[in-house]
Amino acid sequence: MKKAIILMSGGLDSLVALGYPQSDYGIELALTFDYGQKALKQELNAAKAICSHYGIEHKIISLEWLKDISKTALVSDNDIPVTNLGTNDSAKAVWIPNRNGLFLNIAAAFADSFDLDYIIFGANKEEGATFPDNTEEFRNLISKVFETSTLKKPKVIAPLINYTKGDIVRIAIDNNMPLELVWSCYGSGKKHCGMCESCRHLKNALIANHKENYIDILFYNNDEN
Numbered sequence: 133m134k135k136a137i138i139l140m141s142g143g144l145d146s147l148v149a150l151g152y153p154q155s156d157y158g159i160e161l162a163l164t165f166d167y168g169q170k171a172l173k174q175e176l177n178a179a180k181a182i183c184s185h186y187g188i189e190h191k192i193i194s195l196e197w198l199k200d201i202s203k204t205a206l207v208s209d210n211d212i213p214v215t216n217l218g219t220n221d222s223a224k225a226v227w228i229p230n231r232n233g234l235f236l237n238i239a240a241a242f243a244d245s246f247d248l249d250y251i252i253f254g255a256n257k258e259e260g261a262t263f264p265d266n267t268e269e270f271r272n273l274i275s276k277v278f279e280t281s282t283l284k285k286p287k288v289i290a291p292l293i294n295y296t297k298g299d300i301v302r303i304a305i306d307n308n309m310p311l312e313l314v315w316s317c318y319g320s321g322k323k324h325c326g327m328c329e330s331c332r333h334l335k336n337a338l339i340a341n342h343k344e345n346y347i348d349i350l351f352y353n354n355d356e357n
């Protein structure tokens with residue numbers, strides 16, 4: 133059995149990338165990054181709960197400097213944008229410079245040191261359409277880079293790359309994954325805001341799968357707003 137490390141934000145995609153049924157590898161370690169994001173506390177709670185559910189070691193990596201060179205709403209005082217889904221403007225508003233490139237390179241350093249064969253991350257079809265570092269091309273190229281930048285040559289795997297958020301929720305349900313543990317919101321409320329792009333993707337995917345019960349668990353209802 134090969135050994136793997138996973139990027140774990142605590143969101144829907146990282147939960148399902150972690151629980152995705154496969155027989156080729158076992159995930160040993162999960163990394164969550166602190167880059168000064170507004171949702172850090174919520175993301176850490178979700179990531180810890182998900183890792184403990186699956187019995188996987190969890191580490192927090194500090195990249196606090198990243199917020200100083202990011203102007204976007206995920207880390208700044210700007211409001212999280214409420215824009216049309218999947219547009220360039222909404223992507224730019226939440227862009228963190230070279231985020232997945234940095235995260236995967238750090239995971240590759242762990243893989244190189246701890247003899248791990250695979251790096252798993254939750255890139256998927258919907259975000260691939262908006263963010264260039266969520267595409268198959270990116271996954272393939274960065275995997276190639278690790279053939280020369282590491283001795284272990286870990287392969288980058290994105291098990292959800294061909295799936296939409298609707299598909300990803302369905303995979304979670306079919307495999308009894310703990311959807312109630314995720315934090316996918318860009319904001320830092322007690323519950324998911326329901327307004328930001330990430331929330332709207334999750335909400336639509338839950339509705340498409342007739343899982344409105346999770347909307348009640350994860351999101352503010354209208355009265356609370």
Ligand SMILES: [Zn+2]
Pocket residue numbers: 316317318319324325326327328329330331332
């Ligand atoms: Zn939100």
